[in-house]
Amino acid sequence: MKIKDNIILQFSLVTFIIIFAVASSLAVLLTRRMTDETIHQHIDFYPSLAKSFIGSDESELLKLVKTDNPIDRPQEIFSRFGKFLNFGAIFRVKVWRLDGTVLWSDESAIIGKNFPTNEDFLIAKNGILHYEVAAPNKEEHEYERNVKKILEIYIPVKIDNDVACVVEVYEEADILFEKIKSDTLIIWALVAVSGLLIYSLLFIIFLRAHKRQAGISKNLHDTQEAVISSLAHQAEIRDIETGRHLDRTTEYVKILVNELKNPPPKFKVRESDRNYLTDEYVMDLIKSTPLHDIGKVGIPDAILCKPGKLTDEEFAIMRNHCGNGARILKMAEEKLTFTSFLSIGIQLVLSHHERWDGQGYPKNLKGEEIPLSARIMAVADVYDALRTERCYKKSFDHKKCVEIIKEGRGTQFDPIIVDGFLQKEGEFEKISINLAD
Numbered sequence: 001m002k003i004k005d006n007i008i009l010q011f012s013l014v015t016f017i018i019i020f021a022v023a024s025s026l027a028v029l030l031t032r033r034m035t036d037e038t039i040h041q042h043i044d045f046y047p048s049l050a051k052s053f054i055g056s057d058e059s060e061l062l063k064l065v066k067t068d069n070p071i072d073r074p075q076e077i078f079s080r081f082g083k084f085l086n087f088g089a090i091f092r093v094k095v096w097r098l099d100g101t102v103l104w105s106d107e108s109a110i111i112g113k114n115f116p117t118n119e120d121f122l123i124a125k126n127g128i129l130h131y132e133v134a135a136p137n138k139e140e141h142e143y144e145r146n147v148k149k150i151l152e153i154y155i156p157v158k159i160d161n162d163v164a165c166v167v168e169v170y171e172e173a174d175i176l177f178e179k180i181k182s183d184t185l186i187i188w189a190l191v192a193v194s195g196l197l198i199y200s201l202l203f204i205i206f207l208r209a210h211k212r213q214a215g216i217s218k219n220l221h222d223t224q225e226a227v228i229s230s231l232a233h234q235a236e237i238r239d240i241e242t243g244r245h246l247d248r249t250t251e252y253v254k255i256l257v258n259e260l261k262n263p264p265p266k267f268k269v270r271e272s273d274r275n276y277l278t279d280e281y282v283m284d285l286i287k288s289t290p291l292h293d294i295g296k297v298g299i300p301d302a303i304l305c306k307p308g309k310l311t312d313e314e315f316a317i318m319r320n321h322c323g324n325g326a327r328i329l330k331m332a333e334e335k336l337t338f339t340s341f342l343s344i345g346i347q348l349v350l351s352h353h354e355r356w357d358g359q360g361y362p363k364n365l366k367g368e369e370i371p372l373s374a375r376i377m378a379v380a381d382v383y384d385a386l387r388t389e390r391c392y393k394k395s396f397d398h399k400k401c402v403e404i405i406k407e408g409r410g411t412q413f414d415p416i417i418v419d420g421f422l423q424k425e426g427e428f429e430k431i432s433i434n435l436a437d
Contacts, residue, residue: 007210008206008207008210011203011206011210012203015199015202015203015206016199019195019198019199019202020195022195023191023192023194023195026191027187027188027191027192030187030191031184031187031188034180034183034184034187035180035184038176038179038180038183039131039133039151039176039180040129040131042176043129043131043153043155044129046084046129046153046155046169047129047155047156047157047158049084049087050081050084050155050157050167051157051158053080053081053083053084054077054080054157057077058159058164059159060077061077061157061159061164061165062159062164064077064078065097065098065103065164065165078095078103078104079104081093081095081104081167082104082106084167084169085106088171089171089172089173089174089175089176090169090170090171091170091171091172092105092106092107092169092170093105093106093167093168093169093170094110094167094168094169095165095166095167095168096121096125096165096166096167096168097165098125098163098165098166099114099116100114100115100116100117100118100121101113101114102114102115103165120132120152120154121154121166121168123154124154124155124156124163124166124168125156125163125166126156126163127156127158127163128156129153129154129155129156130153130154131151131152131153131154132151132152132154133149133150133151133152133173133177134149134150134152149172149173149174149177150170150171150172150173151170151171151172151173151176152168152169152170153168153169153170153171154166154167154168155167155168155169244435244436244437245293245384245388246289246290246293247435248384248431248432248435249289249290249292249377249380249381249384250286250289250290251431251435252379252380252383252384252428252431253285253286253289253376253377253380254286255424255427255428255431256376256379256380256417256420256421256424257277257282257285257286257376258282259420259423259424260273260274260277260376260416260417260420261277261282263420264423267419267420267423268416269416270368270416272368273372273416276372281344283341284340284341284343284344284345285341285344285348285373285376287341287345288341288342288344288345288348288349288373289348289377289380291325291329291345291348291349292325292348292349292352292377292381293321293325293349294325294328294329294349295320295321295322295323295324295325295326295327295328295349296321296324296325297324297328298320298321298324299317299318299320299321299324300317303317303318304318305391306391307391319353319361319362320362322349322350322351322352322353322361322362323350323362325349325350326346326349326350329342329345329346329349330342330346333346344371344373347371347373347374348371348373348374348377350362350363350374351363351365351370351371351373351374352374352377352378352381353378354366354370354374354378355378355411355412355413356370356375356410356411356412356413356414356415357410357411357412360412367414370414375413375414375417376417378412378413378414378417379405379413379414379417379418379421382404382405382408382412382413383401383405383421383428383432384432386400386401386404386405387401387432388432388436388437389437398425398428398429398432402422402425405418405421406418406422
């Protein structure tokens, strides 16, 4: 079954995709928030620690960072920040002047180098404690290439609420991120379980609602079928000699339309007809078939049940049953707010007595002007009329019926419909026997 035809599968897929997308987004946001809070809890005391290294020499530090060539001066006060190396997994310390120059580092090779466009440094320069998790691929990382992941922490050192310099420390992030990874897995697991619970609850609610609706729809469909059958049998009840005509013609139409929809390799169907033969069309056509003679309810009994041949005047009245039936169905269709099988039913009822050569009634339609539904119905209706006994005629055997329909190929009947009939005429005979009056 195709997805588009299965509303439960559609709901399941759409709901799963939406919940998966929302849950994934939520998990990502929570993970980022948790990571940020975990790292900040880890580094929030670093600014106070940096100030403690300076002690009472704040004015000396401030004076030194403002001189033209602080690197040429004694580095003792800057080197105090090297005490960071005694904490945790910190392995590199840099002291930045506000112009981006590295004033001091435990790696002497980078002292004096200038990186004024470092975005992380610029953030810290504005007084914000900042961090970045990075691989050692920047220019200033050239001496840390053997480290896989670095937690870079940029610490603004403030004196009298003004940033005097920025201390940057590198910390191996593996241990910290193992904890973060563990917490991340917990977050994703909780979000996944919550998402699955929500999905399951929604699915159960929808499934129950769908089953209730399916039950209501089935009851409505059964009621509809009963009403259609009752309407269709009005004419059949009055014309008692037609017996099980509606049952048989419905089966004949099923055979013909399915033969056209799924033709054998050598059986050619017109492209214009093939375009009509959707599953919905086939279902609506079969549902409409019992209504083909509904217009006979308006034909007087004297004509409908006359044992002999009809006069021209009587036949003219009998011909009105096509228009009468179409009007009945059209009035019903106008009361509906949606497209129903009655659209096909109207075509079938009005035109099933048209002939391929244009000599039929009521509109003398010719060839493909005749709706496909009516062309199919014409063969089914005539075969059953020939095969069964009526008040005005004897029944013909199956072989004779086949000959008559074959003779009507291209004159009374659509030649392709006749070809389809000839492919399946054996099944027609079985139905005529099994559903005999």
